[in-house]
């Protein structure tokens with residue numbers, strides 16, 4: 001993954017140290033200067049400039065707004081897992097039961113899971129997933145696992161019937177400084193288990209893994225996870241630990257309960273120390289190694305302050321806990337529900353650490369609460385998290401980023417638009433989806449005025465929390481709540497509904 005594209009090529013802004021070629025990390029938002037895309041020799045450059053108008057004669061069709069009655073499911077899946085992690089073998093053996101209702105408004109003949117831990121990024125480093133058995137409603141089912149796509153076939157589940165899927169699997173964790181990988185004594189388990197894919201108007205969403213960002217798309221549900229591992233492991237996880245761990249010889253079994261979350265992540269290290277504080281009623285726990293101890297206070301301060309700030313500006317953080325964990329990733333930070341990974345590999349400045357914590361915490365609102373299809377509409381979480389970071393940094397007033405000169409790239413483009421153009425596209429992805437997107441939201445704040453902007457954001461939060469938002473939803477809610485026609489605003493900022501239709 002990291003060898004494929006030289007990451008340093010993507011350093012494009014003045015504050016280059018911030019970038020570290022990262023997928024998940026916030027792009028510096030204070031850029032006052034006009035941002036230039038690095039031209040990569042050999043990459044595709046169009047021979048002629050095609051105007052935006054020609055590409056999209058009517059970028060935002062008016063009067064054709066779809067209702068909210070679109071298909072989206074299976075909703076509210078209920079996961080029960082019993083997994084064992086052996087840190088000598090770096091292996092997870094587990095069983096999982098997922099219960100849901102067939103709310104797809106048709107007979108369910110097949111079913112898909114995304115198995116992100118089986119992506120090439122991980123298999124070529126020795127990781128990967130084996131699925132041993134799948135049962136649907138107690139009957140063994142046919143299935144195929146091809147890269148990240150697990151397809152369960154031969155089903156005939158009537159509309160609205162309850163469904164129970166059971167599987168057993170082995171997950172080999174690669175040695176990698178990544179959101180999924182082990183490094184020294186630290187184990188990062190992001191996107192590690194087979195997760196139910198989402199069915200919407202486009203059908204099942206089983207998009208490819210995107211190593212420079214996210215292609216995740218899952219609906220909120222509940223998790224009850226029993227994790228057995230060496231008893232000395234110090235564990236951070238989505239949800240809240242229930243009761244005390246049960247110790248058997250050298251092993252301990254922990255149980256975690258999480259409600260209304262769209263994923264379940266774990267981070268552990270026997271050398272972790274924990275420092276906690278409160279943001280109102282929310283307990284913020286910082287997990288850090290001795291090496292990262294000097295950043296513990298900064299992580300805790302930013303964790304608490306950003307929860308308070310975003311709760312006030314966007315809507316209340318609803319879960320009882322947030323875990324901020326230190327690790328040594330190649331990226332800046334990575335968001336999971338109630339758990340954010342902060343990479344301290346390059347011995348960063350304290351201010352940088354606070355900004356990254358604020359960015360990843362912003363994702364608790366934009367991804368965790370207000371969900372989106374991160375492959376089709378990545379701006380709906382990354383631009384908003386970068387805006388949140390600038391809000392925390394008090395640098396909104398200096399946000400002024402120009403879009404890429406190349407009109408091919410839109411703020412509303414799917415990930416595939418960027419990856420289709422190789423390295424140049426990845427470069428443009430960071431520029432567009434992080435920097436220009438945050439700048440666009442700040443332009444919207446100025447267009448509507450502070451008071452109206454945050455009122456509208458709160459309405460967006462209220463309608464879409466625990467759900468899935470689309471670009472269409474965002475525009476509609478901004479227009480309805482402000483009473484303004486914002487079609488030219490979004491068109492001028494390269495936000496086109498046609499990108500998703």
Ligand SMILES: [Zn+2]
Nearest residue numbers: 024025382385
């Ligand atoms: Zn982000």
